[in-house]
Amino acid sequence: MKSFFKLILLFITVSVASQTNDFTSKIYENYETYKETSLDKRRIKHQDIQPIINALKNKPGFTVNKVGQSIEGRDLTLISIGSGKNKVFLWSQMHGDEPTATQAIFDIFNLLISNDFTSEKETILNSVTLHFLPMLNPDGAEKYTRRNTLGIDINRDALRLQSPEGRTLKRVRDSLNADFGFNLHDQNIYYNAERTDKPATISYLAPAYNYEKDINQVRGDAMKIIVFMNDIIQKYAPGQVGRYNDAFEPRAFGDNIQKWGTSTILIESGGYKNDVEKQEIRKLNYVSILSAIYTIANGRYKNIPIADYENIPRNDSKLFDLKIEGATYNLLGKPYTVDIGVKRYEVDNADNSDFYNVGRIADLGDLSTFYGYNTFNADGYTIVEGKIYSEVFNAVDDISDLDVFKLLKSGFTYLQLETLPENNLEASKPIHLVKAGHQIPELILRPGVNPTFLLQKNGVNEYAVINGFLIDLKTKKNVLKNALVYR
Known part of the structure; x- marks a missing residue:
């Protein structure tokens, strides 16, 4: 029973x-x-x-x-x-x-x-x-x-x-x-x-x-x-x-x-x-x-x-939005191998209904015990500082038909405008906007620095990192939410 x-x-x-x-x-x-x-x-x-x-x-x-x-x-x-x-x-x-x-x-x-x-x-x-x-x-x-x-x-x-x-x-x-x-x-x-x-x-x-x-x-x-x-x-x-x-x-x-x-x-x-x-x-x-x-x-x-x-x-707590592994970073004439961990922070608009991203280097060095939502093996790639494009445009409308990916491949990560978009701190295209005559600081990798640079292999810029977003310059594939406007 x-x-x-x-x-x-x-x-x-x-x-x-x-x-x-x-x-x-x-x-x-x-x-x-x-x-x-x-x-x-x-x-x-x-x-x-x-x-x-x-x-x-x-x-x-x-x-x-x-x-x-x-x-x-x-x-x-x-x-x-x-x-x-x-x-x-x-x-x-x-x-x-x-x-x-x-x-x-x-x-x-x-x-x-x-x-x-x-x-x-x-x-x-x-x-x-x-x-x-x-x-x-x-x-x-x-x-x-x-x-x-x-x-x-x-x-x-x-x-x-x-x-x-x-x-x-x-x-x-x-x-x-x-x-x-x-x-x-x-x-x-x-x-x-x-x-x-x-x-x-x-x-x-x-x-x-x-x-x-x-x-x-x-x-x-x-x-x-x-x-x-x-x-x-x-x-x-x-x-x-x-x-x-x-x-x-x-x-x-x-x-x-x-x-x-x-x-x-x-x-x-x-x-x-x-x-x-x-x-x-x-x-x-x-x-x-x-x-x-x-x-x-x-x-x-x-x-x-x-x-x-x-x-x-x-x-x-060992995740980054983007982890770049084994990139070559030249500093004071010597090459170093570094991993870079990037986090993209949300900044709300005025009425807290939406946000834009500001990328920051969260850590760098040996990050072998850390992970990324997106991880890129940069073995054989060298970090190269981006440049400001010499031509000055009047306003945002004047760059609407510009081939930004061609500029990125050529090493340009910033565009100059006479008139920046009013009150905006974010840019929709995968390239930063600066006021005409703006001087960008030298790229020195440190925690807190905005991650904007190129990844070069055999003298060719194959990838760009803009505001912490990785962009494949061959396929133009990216998930960028925004670049930044520097006033």
Whole structure:
């Protein structure tokens, strides 16, 4: 008889696992059906999500409540659906410049509204009550900055509770006494999975609730959910998952919410090659969060070994946007072999709706233990300083038909204009613009220097690096966002 019951239990477990895998695969494959297309850029603002939230008020099953206000008076909204006894609380954009999961939340709403996946949604909504606070720091989002208007990091305000946003988060958590909490963030794109060249596209953490990093059932359940989510992400971004640093931070909300009895899962959205706006990462958030909610609903996570959590590689920070390996650099008459690590930093426009890039040499020397989103083997290539083209043009319109690639091949990386574009600091063509008569400094490679030079082989300029973007002068292939305007 015992064998019979074991067989039945095994059959049920396998059946539930199969259903979960099938659900995950289908929501991934059909993602575009549910993607909230009005939110297709990272720099979303409070006003962008209000029409969507208002529309949810008229959707069956949803309740929408104002639960607080930011310092500047923007509403903080809690959106709830479901009737199950397991309460799940998800909050996003505690840092105003970390919106990837915010977008994914609205994709999840679209799936819940749809007529699809009726069986899975019935399981979820009968077993779980979901509560979403999609933008905790709308004032920071307005300026695309981490901190709130008070100038503090809300995620370090769990004890003092000086920010109205932090007080709202605490009050909502306490009123719900949620079983599970999803603390949704973005991390910088230069994290990699330890000892690999893979970006930490998604990093997870079950935050510690004390300095000893003890594991009780609350934290252990969070670890099990993370192991489950990691398995899902491995299908779509193999090797691109990291484990965030679990040092206890007594001021942080995640650590304290874990301490207060809510199994807390931190999700950090990092980088993914050629995904500047993090739309593929948004999709991975959508799939993994929905799948995690489903496994909470069906209880499958309970059988996952906690030990598998430690098998997820730690976050490291050894990525560059561009890594140039083994280039020859002539200095004071002598040749040296150097690797160059380049990072491209984002500088926002006036209303924080878009950005341009400023490239910087982040490091140089022996970078053999570092990696690049784009790595170029420069063995046999010599770094050559670019020149200013002698002809002076009147304005930008006068260079619209210019063969810039021909100029780059000839060693010119700067054009002179009598009139520079007003207020613009970025140039659309792959060549820098300078005021007529401008003198460029001698190229001396150092951290902090803008990476603009040519890579020459056998006396021929085959590649150009403009503002940290690598340009193949033979194929004209490049992914340049912008060059710079020097005034």
